[in-house]
Amino acid sequence: MESSIHPLAKKTVIYYLMTTSTMLILMMIFGVIMLLNQGELIHITPIWFYKIMTAHGIGMVGIAALGGTAIMWYFLSKYIKLNPTIFSMNFTLSLVGVVFILIAIFGFDFSDAWTFLYPLPAQSAQFYGIVGPLLFLFGVLILGIGYLIMYMYLAKRLIKEYGGLGKSLGWDYIFRGKKGYGPPAAVVATTMVIITNSTAIIAGAIVIIGSIINLLNPAIRMDPMLAKHLTYAFGHIFCNATIYMAVIAVYEVLAKYTKRPWKSNKAFLIAWNASTLFTLMIYTHHLLMDFAVPTWMLIIGQVFSYANGLPVMVVTAYGALMIVYRSGIKWDVASSLLFLAMFGWVAGAIPAIIDATIVVNHVMHNTKWVPGHFHTYMGMGVIAMILGFMYYFNKTEGSIKHNRFDTFSISLYFTFFIGIVGSFLYAGSISTPRRWAEHMPDWVLSDQVGAISGIFVVLATTLITVRFFTGLKSLEKPT
């Protein structure tokens, strides 16, 4: 039974999307500045480079999460009644977190990257003071708490509606032979995200609190390897969860546009259960170059990173191709971006899987190959999903119409995003290290290609965002 979204939640979706799109442009400009500097087209000081790098990293992860959450809440509201206050609370705490983080970076020179690898914050505090790292860590903690509360609330609602998270993940159909179709895709995906991302945030909270205590009293220390595990369990899963929230738009919108059902059959449910398990397990591929980690754990990192590609490649992306095939679909910004986003997701998974191979990782870990693959599935995957949803929202709730100008913006975005990720992957293949403020002459050309491509991507994103903001006017007077 479908119901309509609460008016306050609808209003909050707009706040989420306005913040996401505006911050996206700013963070993209930061990305271009870094590439221009590496490509020797401009010059900024290393401290400014690393401050911008820190802001770009945490900012992009933050907006991917905000946009993904808006999508999840919007579509989940069709199936279960949700209290919009929780949705607003998460937004408010995210904003508070962002303010803390921005003050830490630009007011107190915090530049330890969004991964804040222990004990780096304490070490940097000796030179730049304790306020920056404290503000940054508290900012991330506050942001995480907002999400954790939201997930706990959603878990409570799903348990009440479906009788347990196992049931909302379709275990009745997988293990108990129940016939028919499982819960809607939005419910299954939300359950998966609740399980994985709550785990991630708790892992993150532990390492953040440990780091804060260490900052306040350096005599109290953590084991750096344990801290590293917790940091990557947090970072990896949190980033992955943004995709699993945003992909709900693909299921909902493509099914609506093609007038074909996208039901959760057994293969679909098995795929989402596998994703739940694998997403929790594979963060160890970030530690493949830590030989002190037990070998079996690293082998898990490789084998299950491969396996984690299967659900998206075999079920979700394949399902998108099947549902669109000879459907007579009407192509507009929403359907085009969501279809292309599935391409982007799988296109990013391919170099990611290759890099999760231990012998390859040995000569490619922490080269630009890494941002190469995650910019593919974040930029051409998650962000494309969010931009597509922004248009869909204005179209469904208002009266915006696709025009040729939109086709131009989408083509511009994808063409030049391929330029960015292509330059990154090439740079990785010639061993260019990631996160270097200044580059050696051999590496500069790929940076310049990336920077120029980036400028056009910023332009395309600005055009799409302007269309979103102008489209918001149509919400008040729907036709």
Add this chain to the structure above:
Amino acid sequence: MGRLGVFLNLIGGVHMYQIIALYLTIFFEFLLALAFAFVYGESKRTSKYGPIQEKGYTIRKYYFIGLVAVMGIATYLTLDDLPYHNAHAKESITHETKVVKVVGLQYYWEMSEESFTVGDYVEFKVTAKDVTHGFGLYNENLELVAQTQAMPEYENSVYYTFENPGTYKILCLEYCSVGHHVMTKEIVVKPKGGQANGI
């Protein structure tokens, strides 16, 4: 060294892993783009969904088996290279291991030995004193040939056999604050019985 490593060394050296990664990516991305372009091309026509689903699920079965097979073969071939920390080290004829202690600090490397000779089979015992760094060994062509993390309180051993003379570089491969990109060191590898190029 496993079968894959031996094969790659025969056809073109260690850098082959990067080349293979790049070309495999381009190849699979091309296939993927082809699939999306084909479906887009067919999207304006209309057919009943039932038969499409039926046929689609049959194709999916083979596609799934194919993917699992590719991943299985890749796993078999690449894990055969274990232990991975010396995956790129050719075994020396004498099996003599030169042990070198490496310590990373903001923003320099301390090494117990900095001069090597072609044929040396070296175990780099890598650690850090302050924060996490990344020990990345680059050859004269600026190709990354081996790496491990330099962790405080932990020691990681990575093995490498110097096959060519020249000036190698150690670059920091884990972000360690604002001097990260200046954390480099040069080491010299002399030819057997002679001196390094240009020295």
